[in-house]
Amino acid sequence: MSKEKSFLVVGGDSLVGGGLLRALRRRGHFAYASTRRLETVDDQRVYLDFESDEPFQAPTDVDYAFIIAAATNYDRCEKDPLAYKINVELIPRLIESLLGQGLFVTFISTNSVFGGERPWPHEDDPHAPGIAYALQKDKAEDAVRTIAREGGAEQRLNIVRLTKILDSHTSPLPAWFDSWKRGEAVHPFSDLIFAPMSVQFVGEALATIGEKRIPGNLHLSGAENVSYVDFASALASKMGVGPNLIEPTTATAKGIHIAFKPSYSGLGMERTTQLSGVKPQPLSAVIDDLL
Numbered sequence: 001m002s003k004e005k006s007f008l009v010v011g012g013d014s015l016v017g018g019g020l021l022r023a024l025r026r027r028g029h030f031a032y033a034s035t036r037r038l039e040t041v042d043d044q045r046v047y048l049d050f051e052s053d054e055p056f057q058a059p060t061d062v063d064y065a066f067i068i069a070a071a072t073n074y075d076r077c078e079k080d081p082l083a084y085k086i087n088v089e090l091i092p093r094l095i096e097s098l099l100g101q102g103l104f105v106t107f108i109s110t111n112s113v114f115g116g117e118r119p120w121p122h123e124d125d126p127h128a129p130g131i132a133y134a135l136q137k138d139k140a141e142d143a144v145r146t147i148a149r150e151g152g153a154e155q156r157l158n159i160v161r162l163t164k165i166l167d168s169h170t171s172p173l174p175a176w177f178d179s180w181k182r183g184e185a186v187h188p189f190s191d192l193i194f195a196p197m198s199v200q201f202v203g204e205a206l207a208t209i210g211e212k213r214i215p216g217n218l219h220l221s222g223a224e225n226v227s228y229v230d231f232a233s234a235l236a237s238k239m240g241v242g243p244n245l246i247e248p249t250t251a252t253a254k255g256i257h258i259a260f261k262p263s264y265s266g267l268g269m270e271r272t273t274q275l276s277g278v279k280p281q282p283l284s285a286v287i288d289d290l291l
């Protein structure tokens with residue numbers, strides 16, 4: 001592991017942070033993870049809590065930070081003023097400090113800033129956020145862009161927006177696997193669309209972006225917009241599970257309120273592919289990674 005130019009992953013215990021740490025370390029980089037659990041701090045884990053008033057100083061060998069952690073729960077973003085403060089004030093404040101320390105910074109954002117009514121939005125397209133989580137990410141993007149511009153650090157900042165990320169523990173997959181094991185049908189929603197990626201793909205793609213230090217707006221996306229019924233069918237077929245164990249329904253029929261129900265979830269990756277070589281992840285590759 002090379003410790004000359006280390007990476008810092010803020011939010012090392014998050015789904016995305018875990019995938020990124022594995023990819024960076026597999027490629028031979030030294031990567032610190034941040035945690036807000038003091039008892040788990042060691043020589044690769046540094047303490048960082050957005051809510052702490054203590055200014056954060058990155059380890060001296062770090063020259064690139066990924067800001068992965070955030071208040072991510074949609075419901076919490078609607079209701080908890082602290083979620084707004086974390087996402088819109090405290091994260092940009094940390095990014096200002098890290099840019100001031102001379103680091104290259106990646107800020108992780110979301111496809112939901114585009115609102116979900118336009119297919120394959122380009123990296124530099126205008127936003128149309130609807131839900132509180134998306135509004136907060138949109139405001140944070142504006143704040144960090146302004147901070148970088150005013151500090152002359154635009155060439156050391158990128159914003160990477162992601163579509164839905166899956167690993168085998170992401171809901172509803174564990175319940176589907178259990179049902180199929182028992183020979184019971186699952187009930188996926190046909191009115192919920194996503195463009196899933198695997199956590200392995202996102203980890204490797206972010207590591208590539210970190211190695212290439214590409215400034216500006218970037219996207220990582222699944223290559224297909226699919227419903228949960230399409231997704232369950234592709235997964236079942238790969239697992240040798242019969243189509244009779246998929247009984248499609250809708251969130252509407254089940255009376256389940258879904259905060260973000262886009263018509264289109266996938267992100268255009270034209271600029272990202274041109275500059276990084278990373279292409280959207282095909283659905284079959286997502287499923288191979290999950291299994």
Ligand SMILES: NC(=O)c1ccc[n+]([C@@H]2O[C@H](COP(=O)([O-])OP(=O)(O)OC[C@H]3O[C@@H](n4cnc5c(N)ncnc54)[C@H](OP(=O)(O)O)[C@@H]3O)[C@@H](O)[C@H]2O)c1
Pocket residue numbers: 011012013014015016017035036037048049050051067068069070071072086108109110111162163164165166
């Ligand atoms: N998952 C997706 O499908 C998806 C899709 C699009 C974009 N994103 C974005 O990708 C990023 C990662 O998402 P994720 O799903 O991997 O996140 P996650 O698993 O929900 O984890 C969130 C992380 O944020 C940390 N955190 C929360 N409040 C904090 C605070 N006050 N100080 C320090 N750390 C704090 C948590 O720390 P603890 O471990 O201590 O709780 C946790 O590690 C987020 O920015 C999210 O908006 C995710």
